[in-house]
Amino acid sequence: MNIVVCVKQIPDPADPGALDPETKTLKRDVKLILDESDSYGVEMALQLAGDEGTVSLVSMAPNSEVGGLRTALAMGAESAVLVSDDALKGSDALTTAKVLAAAIAKSSPDLVIAATESSDGYTGTVPEQIAALMDLPSVTFAKEIALDGGTAKVKRQTESGYDSVECPLPCLVSVTAGVVEPRYPSFKGIMAAKAKPVEEVTVADLGLDAGSVGWAGAGQEIVSIEDAPAREAGEVIEDEGDAHERIVAFLDELKVL
Amino acid sequence: MNRNVYFTDELQAIYDQTVTFVENEVVPHGALWEEAGKVPRDVLKRMGALGMFGLRIPESLGGVGLGAIASAAFAEGLGASTFGGFEATTLVHTDMASPHLVHSGDDDQLAEYLPGILTGETITAIAISEPDAGSDVAGVRTTAARDGDGWLINGAKTYITNGVYAELVIVAARTDHDNRYGLSMFLVDRDTEGFEVANKLDKTGWRCSDTAELTFTDCYVPDTKLLGTEHRGFYEVMKNFQNERLVLVCMGVGAAQRAIDMTLDYAQNRKAFGATLYDLGAIRQRLAMRQGELDAVRASMYHCAWLMEQGVDATKEVSGLKAFGAELVNQIMYDCVQFHGGMGYMTETAVERMSRDARILPIGGGATEVMLEEVAKRSYAS
Numbered sequence: 064m065n066i067v068v069c070v071k072q073i074p075d076p077a078d079p080g081a082l083d084p085e086t087k088t089l090k091r092d093v094k095l096i097l098d099e100s101d102s103y104g105v106e107m108a109l110q111l112a113g114d115e116g117t118v119s120l121v122s123m124a125p126n127s128e129v130g131g132l133r134t135a136l137a138m139g140a141e142s143a144v145l146v147s148d149d150a151l152k153g154s155d156a157l158t159t160a161k162v163l164a165a166a167i168a169k170s171s172p173d174l175v176i177a178a179t180e181s182s183d184g185y186t187g188t189v190p191e192q193i194a195a196l197m198d199l200p201s202v203t204f205a206k207e208i209a210l211d212g213g214t215a216k217v218k219r220q221t222e223s224g225y226d227s228v229e230c231p232l233p234c235l236v237s238v239t240a241g242v243v244e245p246r247y248p249s250f251k252g253i254m255a256a257k258a259k260p261v262e263e264v265t266v267a268d269l270g271l272d273a274g275s276v277g278w279a280g281a282g283q284e285i286v287s288i289e290d291a292p293a294r295e296a297g298e299v300i301e302d303e304g305d306a307h308e309r310i311v312a313f314l315d316e317l318k319v320l
Numbered sequence: 321m322n323r324n325v326y327f328t329d330e331l332q333a334i335y336d337q338t339v340t341f342v343e344n345e346v347v348p349h350g351a352l353w354e355e356a357g358k359v360p361r362d363v364l365k366r367m368g369a370l371g372m373f374g375l376r377i378p379e380s381l382g383g384v385g386l387g388a389i390a391s392a393a394f395a396e397g398l399g400a401s402t403f404g405g406f407e408a409t410t411l412v413h414t415d416m417a418s419p420h421l422v423h424s425g426d427d428d429q430l431a432e433y434l435p436g437i438l439t440g441e442t443i444t445a446i447a448i449s450e451p452d453a454g455s456d457v458a459g460v461r462t463t464a465a466r467d468g469d470g471w472l473i474n475g476a477k478t479y480i481t482n483g484v485y486a487e488l489v490i491v492a493a494r495t496d497h498d499n500r501y502g503l504s505m506f507l508v509d510r511d512t513e514g515f516e517v518a519n520k521l522d523k524t525g526w527r528c529s530d531t532a533e534l535t536f537t538d539c540y541v542p543d544t545k546l547l548g549t550e551h552r553g554f555y556e557v558m559k560n561f562q563n564e565r566l567v568l569v570c571m572g573v574g575a576a577q578r579a580i581d582m583t584l585d586y587a588q589n590r591k592a593f594g595a596t597l598y599d600l601g602a603i604r605q606r607l608a609m610r611q612g613e614l615d616a617v618r619a620s621m622y623h624c625a626w627l628m629e630q631g632v633d634a635t636k637e638v639s640g641l642k643a644f645g646a647e648l649v650n651q652i653m654y655d656c657v658q659f660h661g662g663m664g665y666m667t668e669t670a671v672e673r674m675s676r677d678a679r680i681l682p683i684g685g686g687a688t689e690v691m692l693e694e695v696a697k698r699s700y701a702s
Contacts, residue, residue, distance in 0.1 A: 256333075
């Protein structure tokens with residue numbers, strides 16, 4: 064079983080930096096870490112691969128950044144392909160999918176796993192775009208994956224429960240966050256990760272035209288950016304004997320009961 | 321960018337991983353451990369499974385094979401837990417007790433004990449202190465006398481961290497009565513006849529760390545339990561003292577940074593006299609100075625660790641670090657309690673607990689006064 068996991072390296076959410084007012088994109092000239100959303104996919108892949116299969120990573124990041132990849136390698140993935148090229152600056156979701164699809168295709172995987180969405184961009188479209196570009200069937204919102212011969216049996220999260228879906232391999236499955244508990248990298252894993260192979264490739268290495276990616280190839284434009292509105296002060300309920308009823312009414316209004 | 325010039329990417333990852341682990345697995349549960357007076361063994365076994373107990377054990381023996389800088393990073397990361405008792409339980413095992421076995425154990429002893437030490441099945445303690453011998457190691461009165469193919473140990477030890485629940489206690493005992501430094505080290509298994517946990521000691525801080533008074537009454541151990549060379553135990557003990565002192569400061573620095581961070585957060589949100597506490601110059605300047613002092617100690621501790629990795633005698637530097645760093649950590653905790661006001665005196669706040677935990681740092685592992693003497697006697701003009 065040859066499993067490829069798409070992983071995104073993002074600015075640390077605890078120190079996220081800022082949006083660039085000129086490009087209207089997130090500044091990525093800081094140290095990047097493994098997107099937590101992708102740690103679930105890595106964990107799921109490692110569990111599916113067991114001792115027999117292989118798990119490799121594919122990522123696209125600026126400045127030859129490998130910090131997040133090393134974390135996933137320390138968890139147990141065997142190797143990684145990093146696509147890093149100045150020409151990729153400004154790439155939109157579809158271009159990202161084209162680049163990742165070209166990198167994934169090099170290893171002819173049985174299964175491709177991705178997160179449902181990244182924690183910085185949140186477009187939530189890249190996995191399905193990759194599947195379409197590679198002509199692979201795809202299953203979204205997976206909470207559980209089991210492999211049975213040439214079939215992936217997926218429990219697909221829904222609002223009311225889950226759907227059971229079967230899909231022939233090879234396929235692409237995007238997993239929801241929180242469905243497995245990502246393992247901590249062991250200290251030995253951390254030390255071993257530095258020796259694991261990370262192949263850095265350029266757009267040209269993937270057979271893509273530099274003019275079809277980055278700002279030049281983007282089919283969408285970010286027309287404006289704004290700061291998120293400040294969180295409003297909450298309502299303080301003074302208990303005059305009816306606080307519980309007012310809290311229930313408040314929750315009822317939010318439709319969370 | 322890594323945190324300091326001594327860090328490789330891997331050491332940075334080890335530090336980050338340690339902080340993540342304690343934030344997720346220790347901070348939410350530590351209060352219950354404080355009440356129970358122990359760190360649950362399943363937590364220690366999880367740490368073992370993650371390789372946290374093998375940083376200093378050579379790769380050839382199943383460990384990670386790193387040096388003093390890794391210990392410093394690990395100890396500073398543990399300090400983020402805010403539970404000094406947890407940090408002490410861990411570091412006594414990894415950096416104060418088990419290193420004696422690694423340094424002095426023969427092949428059979430290493431094969432018998434190291435696998436369990438790495439996984440956390442075997443937790444270790446180091447038993448040197450006695451009612452009349454703490455920092456003065458040569459004052460040990462517990463004796464070990466030849467008895468056939470083994471030794472009979474008699475005496476008492478006190479203030480032994482991990483002593484209540486450890487499976488393996490490494491004991492310093494006097495074997496040569498004609499030589500003040502005539503000590504030997506012994507490996508004493510928990511179930512050895514004549515070995516007893518006489519008392520679980522109650523403490524001001526480090527309350528989730530178990531601390532014991534131990535007694536040895538005609539406690540027989542075979543020759544195979546002699547650790548290192550007969551009568552050379554004093555020197556075996558001294559081999560690891562710089563490491564012990566280093567990690568004590570490092571865990572204190574990690575804790576002090578958390579205390580400052582929590583106090584900054586509190587001061588910037590607490591309203592008083594029409595502004596926040598942080599708007600008061602007396603408070604913001606004191607915290608700023610404490611941060612500067614802490615940064616200086618942090619830089620010094622990694623420098624000391626680097627000196628140790630170079631194989632040079634860093635006794636003077638580490639002793640100075642221990643004296644100054646441990647006192648500073650207490651001054652920081654005092655200020656952090658002060659700036660939390662009444663809240664800082666409540667047992668529900670972390671800084672209250674951390675201020676109690678810090679008090680032992682200038683005492684344990686070599687009291688400040690002893691450390692200063694170590695510096696002073698190396699400071700005579702030659």
